[in-house]
Amino acid sequence: MNLLSRIYNAVSVEILRDIQIEDGLGGFIQIDFLLLTARGLVVLDIKEVRGVVFGADEIDEWTVMHQNQRLSFANPQHTLDYRLVAVRRLVRGLPVFGHILFPNEAEFGKGKPKYVILADEFLKRYRRPEKLELGRLLAAYYPYWEKIRDLSEGTNKAVNASLSTLC
Numbered sequence: 001m002n003l004l005s006r007i008y009n010a011v012s013v014e015i016l017r018d019i020q021i022e023d024g025l026g027g028f029i030q031i032d033f034l035l036l037t038a039r040g041l042v043v044l045d046i047k048e049v050r051g052v053v054f055g056a057d058e059i060d061e062w063t064v065m066h067q068n069q070r071l072s073f074a075n076p077q078h079t080l081d082y083r084l085v086a087v088r089r090l091v092r093g094l095p096v097f098g099h100i101l102f103p104n105e106a107e108f109g110k111g112k113p114k115y116v117i118l119a120d121e122f123l124k125r126y127r128r129p130e131k132l133e134l135g136r137l138l139a140a141y142y143p144y145w146e147k148i149r150d151l152s153e154g155t156n157k158a159v160n161a162s163l164s165t166l167c
Contacts, residue, residue, distance in 0.1 A: 007101075011035065011123065015036070017032065017034075019034060023082065024089050029082055032045060039125075041094060041095070043080065043096065043099075044099055047100055047106070049064045049066070049106055050066050051071075053108050055108070057077060061073070061074060077113060083098065091148065101122055
């Protein structure tokens with residue numbers, strides 16, 4: 001099992017992958033990963049890069065330096081903001097979090113931007129609570145989860161995390 005699979009299985013009860021939901025402006029927005037966790041819903045973007053990342057909240061282009069290579073990409077936080085707005089619009093009142101997960105050996109020399117999270121921190125923050133508490137939380141969240149799943153039907157690929165660990 002790869003690192004991302006271990007992360008998903010450790011924190012989520014269900015995962016929706018590659019879904020499209022209405023963006024509230026007459027169009028649709030793509031969400032790569034939406035996780036149902038004990039803390040609420042988590043919109044997750046993945047950046048699998050290694051090296052030192054130079055990025056900040058207000059910088060439009062981020063750069064990664066690894067060995068003698070340089071890679072630049074658009075600030076992923078702007079798109080994540082749009083995804084969060086779209087999900088929150090559908091599940092008003094439910095906790096919705098968003099992160100850009102750097103699961104590999106990424107370093108942020110000048111501090112991490114607001115939505116950036118590393119694998120260890122993500123696992124700690126969204127760790128599953130005990131069985132009884134998890135059941136209560138999920139009972140409150142699951143109707144919202146079903147609403148999103150139904151709205152994105154036809155474009156999603158639902159993946160059940162290993163529910164056997166909950167029983």
